[in-house]
Each structure stands twice: as C-alpha cells, then as structure tokens.
Amino acid sequence: MTINATTYAELQEIAARYPQERSGLLPMLHLVQSTEGRVTADGINACAEILGLTAAEVSGVATFYTMYKRKPVGEHHVGVCTNTLCAVMGGDQIFAELKEHLQVGNDETTTDGKVTLEHVECNAACDYAPVVMVNWEFFDNQTPESAKQLVDDLRAGKTVTASRGAKICSWREAERVLAGFDDGRADEGPSAGEASLAGLRTLDGDQ
Amino acid sequence: MTSPITPVLTANWGTDRSWTLDAYTAQGGYQALATALTKTPDEVVAAVKDSGLRGRGGAGFPTGMKWGFLPPYDDNDPQSRYLVVNADESEPGTCKDIPLMMASPHTLVEGVIISSYAIRAKQAFIYVRGEVLHVIRRLRAAVAEAYAAGHLGPDSPAGVDLIVHAGAGAYICGEETALLDSLEGRRGQPRLRPPFPAVAGLYARPTVINNVESIASVPAIIGKGADWFAGLGTEKSKGFVIYSLSGHVTRPGQYEAPLGITLRELLDLAGGVRHGHQLKFWTPGGSSTPLLTDAHLDVPLDYEGVGAAGSMLGTRALQIFDETTCVVRAVLRWSEFYKHESCGKCTPCREGTWWLVQVLTRLEAGNGSEADLDQLLDQCENIAGRSFCALGDGATSPVVSSVQLFREEYLAHLEHGGCPFDAAASTAWAPRRQSQEVHA
Numbered sequence: 313m314t315i316n317a318t319t320y321a322e323l324q325e326i327a328a329r330y331p332q333e334r335s336g337l338l339p340m341l342h343l344v345q346s347t348e349g350r351v352t353a354d355g356i357n358a359c360a361e362i363l364g365l366t367a368a369e370v371s372g373v374a375t376f377y378t379m380y381k382r383k384p385v386g387e388h389h390v391g392v393c394t395n396t397l398c399a400v401m402g403g404d405q406i407f408a409e410l411k412e413h414l415q416v417g418n419d420e421t422t423t424d425g426k427v428t429l430e431h432v433e434c435n436a437a438c439d440y441a442p443v444v445m446v447n448w449e450f451f452d453n454q455t456p457e458s459a460k461q462l463v464d465d466l467r468a469g470k471t472v473t474a475s476r477g478a479k480i481c482s483w484r485e486a487e488r489v490l491a492g493f494d495d496g497r498a499d500e501g502p503s504a505g506e507a508s509l510a511g512l513r514t515l516d517g518d519q
Numbered sequence: 520m521t522s523p524i525t526p527v528l529t530a531n532w533g534t535d536r537s538w539t540l541d542a543y544t545a546q547g548g549y550q551a552l553a554t555a556l557t558k559t560p561d562e563v564v565a566a567v568k569d570s571g572l573r574g575r576g577g578a579g580f581p582t583g584m585k586w587g588f589l590p591p592y593d594d595n596d597p598q599s600r601y602l603v604v605n606a607d608e609s610e611p612g613t614c615k616d617i618p619l620m621m622a623s624p625h626t627l628v629e630g631v632i633i634s635s636y637a638i639r640a641k642q643a644f645i646y647v648r649g650e651v652l653h654v655i656r657r658l659r660a661a662v663a664e665a666y667a668a669g670h671l672g673p674d675s676p677a678g679v680d681l682i683v684h685a686g687a688g689a690y691i692c693g694e695e696t697a698l699l700d701s702l703e704g705r706r707g708q709p710r711l712r713p714p715f716p717a718v719a720g721l722y723a724r725p726t727v728i729n730n731v732e733s734i735a736s737v738p739a740i741i742g743k744g745a746d747w748f749a750g751l752g753t754e755k756s757k758g759f760v761i762y763s764l765s766g767h768v769t770r771p772g773q774y775e776a777p778l779g780i781t782l783r784e785l786l787d788l789a790g791g792v793r794h795g796h797q798l799k800f801w802t803p804g805g806s807s808t809p810l811l812t813d814a815h816l817d818v819p820l821d822y823e824g825v826g827a828a829g830s831m832l833g834t835r836a837l838q839i840f841d842e843t844t845c846v847v848r849a850v851l852r853w854s855e856f857y858k859h860e861s862c863g864k865c866t867p868c869r870e871g872t873w874w875l876v877q878v879l880t881r882l883e884a885g886n887g888s889e890a891d892l893d894q895l896l897d898q899c900e901n902i903a904g905r906s907f908c909a910l911g912d913g914a915t916s917p918v919v920s921s922v923q924l925f926r927e928e929y930l931a932h933l934e935h936g937g938c939p940f941d942a943a944a945s946t947a948w949a950p951r952r953q954s955q956e957v958h959a
C-alpha cells in the first residue's frame with residue numbers, strides 16, 4: 313500500500329498551513345492513520361520526503377505519542393479510562409468486563425476487526441466518571457452493562473451517538489478530522505452535559 | 520443567601536447552540552474585542568496586569584507580568600512573535616478547559632484575538648490534546664466563523680491568524696516548553712530554561728503561552744473592567760475560577776466561583792459527599808498536588824491558602840475519594856501514569872518513576888516490609904527537585920503525602936497480605952451502604 317497522490321497532496325497542504333512546515337508533522341501523521349489505518353513505513357517516508365527529514369526522524373516522533381499506532385486499528389477505537397478517579401469509580405471493572413466480553417487484551421482488536429480495546433489515561437472528563445471514549449468521543453457515566461451494549465452496537469453496525477458529541481464515525485474518519493479536515497459535524501450534540509452545568513444549576517430558582 | 524457561584528466563563532454553557540457565533544454574539548460576545556480595539560495594546564496589557572489575573576494552568580504566574588517579559592516590539596519584524604494557548608488538559612482530575620471549549624469556543628477565540636492584539640502577535644495557535652474529537656470540531660468551526668465574520672485574518676482589525684492544532688497523546692506536552700517542541704513537529708520533551716519562551720519560544724521567537732482558562736478570562740476583564748475582576752477573590756488570588764469536582768460527590772461537575780471558596784462550601788453546593796459516606800482524601804489541584812483530608816475542609820482554595828496547607832491549588836481539580844477508597848491503590852495508579860508519561864529525558868524521573876511503581880506494586884500486593892515505605896520516601900527525595908521539569912516533582916506528591924497521611928493503611932496491606940478494601944464498594948454503581956465498619 314503506498315500513499316496515493318490525493319493523500320500526498322493533502323499531506324503537503326497540511327505542512328503549508330504552518331509558518332514552518334515541520335509543525336505539520338503531528339497532523340500529517342493523523343492523516344496517515346486515517347488512510348492507512350496505522351502509521352505505516354510508506355506514511356513515514358511520505359512525511360519525511362515532504363518535510364525534508366529522514367525516516368528515522370519521523371519515526372522518532374511517531375513512536376513518542378500514544379495516539380499513533382503501529383498495529384492496525386479496528387473500525388472503532390474504544391478507550392476505557394483507568395486513571396485513578398475513573399478506575400475507582402468503576403473503570404477498572406468496565407475494562408475487565410470488556411476484555412472478557414470481547415475476548416481481547418489491552419491494545420488488541422476483535423477477530424471481526426470492528427473494535428480495538430485500550431485503556432486510556434485521564435481524558436478530562438472526570439466529572440462524568442467512569443468514562444469510555446469511542447474514536448475520541450465521550451461516553452459519560454458508563455457501567456459495565458452500558459459499555460458492553462455500546463461495543464455490541466458498534467460491532468453490529470448500529471448508529472451510536474456520543475453523550476457529548478456527534479454520531480459516531482469510524483476511527484479513521486476521526487483521524488482525518490484531527491488532521492484538520494472538517495467533517496461538518498460540529499453542530500451535532502449538546503452544548504454541555506449535566507455535570508458541566510452543575511454550578512449553574514445551583515442558581516436555578518434564584519431569579 | 521447569595522450564592523457563591525459567579526457564572527462568567529460558564530454563564531452561557533446552558534444556552535441553545537451556545538457554541539455558535541450567533542448565540543455568542545447574541546449574549547454580548549465580541550463586544551470586549553471591540554472595546555479592546557479602542558485601546559492601545561499597552562493599555563490592554565496594563566488592564567490584565569491590574570486585574571491581578573494569574574495563570575490558570577497550574578502554576579498561577581501573573582499573566583500580565585508574563586506578557587510584560589516579551590522584548591520590545593520591533594516594527595521592522597512584524598511576524599516576530601506568537602501566542603500559544605495550552606489546551607492540552609491532561610493533568611489527572613482536570614476537566615474544565617474541555618467543557619469550556621465544547622460549550623463556548625468563541626470565548627476562547629475572542630480571548631485569543633484580544634491577547635494577541637495586546638502582545639502584538641499576528642499568529643496564534645491553540646494546541647489542543649488530540650483525544651477530544653468533538654471539542655476540536657467545535658474549535659475549528661468557531662475559528663472558521665470568526666474568520667468569516669472578519670474577527671480573524673490578516674485584514675481583520677487585530678490582524679491575527681489562528682491555527683487549531685491537535686496533539687497526539689502525551690501528558691508532557693502540557694508542559695509549556697515540551698508543548699513548543701511538539702508544536703514544531705518534534706518529540707515533546709521539555710527545553711532548558713533560560714531562555715524562557717518570552718525571549719525564545721516557538722521557532723526561537725518571543726512567545727507567550729497561556730492556559731485556556733487564562734486566555735478565556737481576558738474578554739471578561741476587558742469587558743467588565745480590571746477593577747471588577749480584582750474585586751472578586753482574595754487579596755493575592757484575584758478573580759473567579761472554575762472548580763472541578765469529581766469522584767464521590769453527589770453532583771460532580773464544574774462550579775465557577777471566586778478564588779478562596781472552601782471545599783466545605785463547594786461540597787454544600789454539590790450535595791455533599793455521596794450519600795452515606797465520608798470524605799477520606801482529595802486532591803486540590805490534580806494528582807500532582809499533595810493529598811489533603813477532611814482536616815482541610817475549611818482551607819481557602821486560593822494559591823496562598825492551599826500552599827499554607829502544604830499542597831498546591833494547581834488546576835483546582837478536586838478529586839474526592841470517600842472511605843471506601845484504598846489510598847495505596849489510588850497512588851499506585853497515579854504512579855503508573857507518571858511512569859508511562861515520563862518523557863525519558865532525565866534520569867531521576869525516567870528511572871525514579873519506574874522504581875516507585877515497583878515498590879508500590881509490592882506494597883499493594885501485601886508483600887515487602889515497612890522498610891519499603893522509607894525506601895519510597897527516599898526515592899521521592901531523589902526525584903523531587905532533581906528532575907528536569909515539574910512532571911518528576913509532581914509524581915512524588917501523591918506518594919509522599921499518602922505515606923505521611925495514611926502510613927497505617929500501607930501497613931494494613933502488609934498485615935492483611937494484600938488490599939483490605941473491597942474495590943466494588945467504591946464504584947458508581949455500588950449498592951447504597953447503610954452503616955458499615957470502615958476498613959483499616
């Protein structure tokens with residue numbers, strides 16, 4: 313699989329957005345993931361060529377960041393927060409039950425290629441603990457049951473909507489947005505979840 | 520009774536389509552920008568100085584003073600300086616910037632334009648952690664709207680360009696100099712200081728880096744006045760901030776209030792610790808700040824108050840744990856986080872965080888001996904103050920404070936031959952407990 317002309321042109325387009333082209337490398341690697349399903353050698357070479365770097369230099373960057381994957385990722389990436397707060401609130405149990413339910417270990421993909429399961433660090437949603445991320449969209453206040461239903465729905469190809477976000481796209485489509493190519497879905501979903509409004513709610517009835 | 524809640528940044532989060540330009544403008548958005556443009560850049564800097572605003576990213580450095588460190592502006596070199604917004608929000612427990620950018624990205628965009636105008640930057644960046652897809656959509660949409668409305672762009676009054684840049688998963692990229700390396704397309708590792716970013720930052724040019732909440736506070740300061748802002752809060756900690764309550768509380772969430780409110784007051788607003796349970800320990804400002812207990816319920820949550828109590832205000836990430844929680848388990852998990860996130864640049868942190876996890880794992884499993892506790896503290900001494908950046912220092916905070924506060928509980932693991940707690944009792948779905956004996 314080589315990087316096709318369209319992708320190559322888009323990689324160049326990303327680099328050109330910045331005062332210095334190398335700044336484009338992180339979004340460029342996101343774009344590589346969106347077309348290749350992971351960071352491939354071809355993707356690394358293309359980035360290196362465009363930015364005038366060596367493949368080793370680009371590899372050195374790619375391996376530093378946890379969102380860049382060397383192994384192919386499934387259609388959906390499911391991240392269970394197991395940092396302390398979520399873990400204590402039940403994230404550990406959710407992660408254990410999902411591993412069992414999907415018959416996969418950490419950072420592994422189901423045999424049907426639909427779901428890659430990973431435990432993730434604090435995702436800045438602790439007030440909605442325990443939190444599960446699907447393709448980096450928020451699924452708030454999860455339970456083992458809701459999380460199993462969620463992955464079942466994803467595997468069955470049902471429409472799934474984030475608690476605070478849009479209808480779930482694929483992991484690859486999400487990576488394309490992270491690369492800076494909009495999908496026009498910013499207007500989906502609410503302004504905020506209940507916990508974000510908790511302080512405001514204490515004023516209800518004061519007026 | 521007047522409520523301590525002062526909605527400013529959070530005020531519009533509940534309104535319909537609050538993230539759009541229309542909704543933001545309808546409630547007075549971008550008027551502060553118009554006001555700022557009637558002033559000189561130096562007057563805007565002076566207003567931010569006078570307001571007493573201190574950085575909301577953790578360290579609490581005065582924002583106006585930081586802006587003042589930039590070298591004098593050179594008319595012959597107009598592209599010469601940058602504003603970078605730190606939207607990496609990854610400190611465990613911290614969850615305020617993400618909902619702000621989700622609900623009201625224009626507040627941040629307006630803050631960016633005013634701040635860039637003040638420091639005479641023509642190019643600004645928002646470096647946002649990559650793991651928040653919808654927030655990135657909303658930010659990018661807001662930036663596009665602001666361009667279309669003529670607020671951004673070379674031909675806009677302030678002449679500022681703004682790029683939303685997604686990171687790729689690395690806590691250390693929240694450290695400002697690591698962030699700059701990352702934004703330059705490198706591994707995110709901290710830089711030696713000096714030179715400070717104000718002198719040689721992004722692309723070795725003068726650069727201001729501020730937290731999302733700091734920059735988002737600027738429109739309110741310009742719109743309502745520095746005096747109004749300085750009239751809130753306490754003597755040395757002025758203004759309002761977002762306090763984030765999470766964990767074993769009845770109504771976790773975001774509570775915006777003047778600096779200096781206490782946890783007791785916040786818990787009152789949040790319906791208290793979850794029903795039938797008591798407060799055991801909490802972090803005032805994320806996992807990198809030493810733990811506090813129910814002895815600290817009346818500590819004023821400002822920089823000075825929390826400092827005097829032996830911890831740090833940090834990001835006001837109040838993670839609340841009740842008596843069902845095993846402190847050893849909590850600290851081990853945080854230590855695993857620091858080990859995973861250590862960038863590897865310096866030995867005390869790279870090796871030290873690895874050792875902390877080794878020893879804590881042994882202790883949690885009920886193996887090892889009391890001497891291991893001294894070993895832990897000794898390791899912490901070799902990390903704190905000897906690491907290249909504050910990540911290493913932060914990694915020791917939960918360890919040292921937990922051993923000081925809960926030594927008995929560590930020993931109970933040894934006596935019990937493992938964890939004496941029932942993890943199921945801490946979960947959000949644990950059956951309501953009547954009144955039960957507390958372990959350890």
Ligand SMILES: Cc1cc2nc3c(=O)[nH]c(=O)nc-3n(C[C@H](O)[C@H](O)[C@H](O)COP(=O)(O)O)c2cc1C
Nearest residue numbers: 574575576605607608609693694695729730733909
């Ligand atoms: C390990 C580490 C992680 C940090 N993460 C963040 C972060 O996610 N967001 C942030 O604003 N500041 C973070 N900081 C603090 C920044 O280095 C810097 O002080 C801050 O962005 C300055 O902005 P302020 O003055 O507006 O607070 C971090 C610091 C360290 C040492």
Ligand code: SF4
Nearest residue numbers: 862864865868908911
């Ligand atoms: S303290 Fe840790 S994160 Fe900071 S430079 Fe050293 S190894 Fe990297």
Ligand code: FES
Nearest residue numbers: 393398434435438
């Ligand atoms: S600990 Fe899970 S989102 Fe913060």
